[in-house]
Amino acid sequence: MVASNKKIETAAPTNIVIFGVTGDLSKRKLMPALVRMLCCGLVHTDSKIIGVVNNRTEEVWINLVREGMQEFSPEIVEDESRWKKFLARLIMVPGDLGDETTYQRLAEALVELDGKKNAMFYCAIPPDWYGKVTSGLRKAGLANEDDGYRRLVIEKPFGHNLESARALNKELQSVFKEEQIYRIDHYLGKESVQNLLVYRFANSIMEPLWNRNYIDHIQISTAETLGIEYRAKYYERSGALRDMIQSHLMQMMTLVAMEPPVEFTADAVRDEKMKVLRAIRSIKPEEIKLHAVSAQYASGTVEGEAAKAYVSEEFVSPDSATETFAAVRFYIDNWRWEGVPFILWSGKRMKSKSSEVMIRFRKPPFNLFDSHASAPAANALVFRLQPESGVVLRLNAKKPGLTTDNEEMVMRAPYAADEGEVADAYEILMHDVLTGDGTLFSRADEVESSWQIVEPILDAWKNRVSVERYRAGTWDIPAMDELTKDCVGGWHKPTVHK
Numbered sequence: 001m002v003a004s005n006k007k008i009e010t011a012a013p014t015n016i017v018i019f020g021v022t023g024d025l026s027k028r029k030l031m032p033a034l035v036r037m038l039c040c041g042l043v044h045t046d047s048k049i050i051g052v053v054n055n056r057t058e059e060v061w062i063n064l065v066r067e068g069m070q071e072f073s074p075e076i077v078e079d080e081s082r083w084k085k086f087l088a089r090l091i092m093v094p095g096d097l098g099d100e101t102t103y104q105r106l107a108e109a110l111v112e113l114d115g116k117k118n119a120m121f122y123c124a125i126p127p128d129w130y131g132k133v134t135s136g137l138r139k140a141g142l143a144n145e146d147d148g149y150r151r152l153v154i155e156k157p158f159g160h161n162l163e164s165a166r167a168l169n170k171e172l173q174s175v176f177k178e179e180q181i182y183r184i185d186h187y188l189g190k191e192s193v194q195n196l197l198v199y200r201f202a203n204s205i206m207e208p209l210w211n212r213n214y215i216d217h218i219q220i221s222t223a224e225t226l227g228i229e230y231r232a233k234y235y236e237r238s239g240a241l242r243d244m245i246q247s248h249l250m251q252m253m254t255l256v257a258m259e260p261p262v263e264f265t266a267d268a269v270r271d272e273k274m275k276v277l278r279a280i281r282s283i284k285p286e287e288i289k290l291h292a293v294s295a296q297y298a299s300g301t302v303e304g305e306a307a308k309a310y311v312s313e314e315f316v317s318p319d320s321a322t323e324t325f326a327a328v329r330f331y332i333d334n335w336r337w338e339g340v341p342f343i344l345w346s347g348k349r350m351k352s353k354s355s356e357v358m359i360r361f362r363k364p365p366f367n368l369f370d371s372h373a374s375a376p377a378a379n380a381l382v383f384r385l386q387p388e389s390g391v392v393l394r395l396n397a398k399k400p401g402l403t404t405d406n407e408e409m410v411m412r413a414p415y416a417a418d419e420g421e422v423a424d425a426y427e428i429l430m431h432d433v434l435t436g437d438g439t440l441f442s443r444a445d446e447v448e449s450s451w452q453i454v455e456p457i458l459d460a461w462k463n464r465v466s467v468e469r470y471r472a473g474t475w476d477i478p479a480m481d482e483l484t485k486d487c488v489g490g491w492h493k494p495t496v497h498k
């Protein structure tokens with residue numbers, strides 16, 4: 001269920017232009033999502049998919065698409081008539097992104113298709129190219145909306161610090177109006193993240209509890225068992241703080257902490273998210289050690305397999321101090337959240353894989369049942385995003401028997417009875433772009449504000465020569481216990497829910 005009051009509609013016919021159509025994101029996510037959207041009527045049958053392809057013939061490109069589909073949507077390739085229908089929608093425009101004639105050719109191709117159609121420009125390309133592409137589109141007259149809408153989609157990272165994020169926003173906004181720009185954060189496209197909003201704002205029992213009077217602290221986390229895979233070159237320049245906390249986790253924090261918006265529209269929601277970001281207490285350089293943790297995986301064993309150290313991964317410098325684990329404790333200085341720690345943490349090569357928002361309530365003020373029982377545990381409400389999305393509520397109940405001893409009762413509600421029913425984040429987000437709904441996308445001011453908040457930490461970590469290590473496949477990060485020592489229950493390791 002999409003957390004908005006909009007009706008699910010077939011988007012108007014659109015020319016879907018993909019820059020970077022031969023890349024990994026297109027292969028794994030965009031093409032399979034578009035195929036499914038076409039099949040179920042979310043994309044209009046008059047829409048075309050235009051791939052801007054460099055150094056390949058049309059035949060080679062189509063073969064690449066087919067191979068990708070075989071891997072990620074085999075049902076399409078194996079059904080000859082569906083594959084042919086899909087194929088009929090594909091159009092190739094050859095050219096290099098750095099060559100202005102590419103955009104002229106694209107403009108000509110669009111006119112030939114029917115210039116009055118809407119266009120979505122999806123940049124599935126290295127971010128260094130965003131500026132070149134937008135200026136190419138402008139020069140070819142493809143940014144103005146005289147004969148249909150023009151929407152630009154970009155993938156994170158949106159800059160690598162405040163200065164570069166500002167420069168990028170300026171560059172994009174010199175060509176497109178802010179409402180034409182869709183900055184994708186695929187985390188916000190997950191149904192389970194949107195479910196968090198529905199839980200908050202469609203259940204009246206939540207609101208009275210959702211504040212400093214009842215909540216001890218909140219932990220928002222992603223733990224991965226994987227290492228950096230093939231992303232070393234990117235990751236060496238990024239690290240966990242940039243890669244996960246500044247983007248996905250801070251976005252989720254704003255959804256957890258924001259006030260109810262006046263309506264479920266893009267700007268009403270994003271205005272409330274911005275208020276949260278503005279209320280985050282800044283961390284002074286001398287306080288960084290108190291509020292932030294970083295560490296890097298050493299060798300170890302993950303899910304029974306030997307895992308090498310980060311510094312031994314291909315393309316990683318042997319003396320790299322890049323963090324593969326990061327945590328930050330934020331405070332939101334407003335009436336609702338004053339004094340409640342928000343602990344955002346993310347790590348690679350952890351003991352188990354999980355992505356969660358855990359709301360830890362305060363302890364009961366007094367233990368009435370103190371004769372035999374241990375003190376009741378503080379309640380927790382956990383929104384699990386992956387794996388097995390759903391909600392877990394931990395309460396205390398009487399143990400069967402003659403005493404009033406208590407034990408924890410764990411109530412689990414899977415998000416969907418069948419995970420196969422859950423829409424893919426890219427389907428949701430691309431449909432939102434096609435229908436002009438920016439609610440789940442980051443606005444320029446949000447992006448800049450979140451960079452501004454983490455910038456002192458980035459600066460402090462920039463020139464360091466060493467970083468703490470943890471064994472791959474463990475939770476062995478003592479600094480996390482220190483960071484959470486005043487939080488009820490301490491560091492919440494996701495395996496606790498299994």
Ligand SMILES: NC(=O)c1ccc[n+]([C@@H]2O[C@H](COP(=O)([O-])OP(=O)(O)OC[C@H]3O[C@@H](n4cnc5c(N)ncnc54)[C@H](OP(=O)(O)O)[C@@H]3O)[C@@H](O)[C@H]2O)c1
Pocket residue numbers: 019020021022023024025026028052053054055095096097098123124125126127155156157
């Ligand atoms: N992959 C993911 O799961 C993922 C997740 C989140 C965000 N992202 C973001 O999505 C974007 C794309 O990532 P990716 O993993 O798909 O990258 P990728 O596999 O390296 O693909 C890059 C694409 O850009 C094209 N390209 C690069 N330079 C070009 C040029 N001068 N002219 C024409 N085409 C050019 C490449 O074409 P060639 O094939 O000809 O080189 C390729 O199609 C990046 O911004 C990344 O940060 C990716």
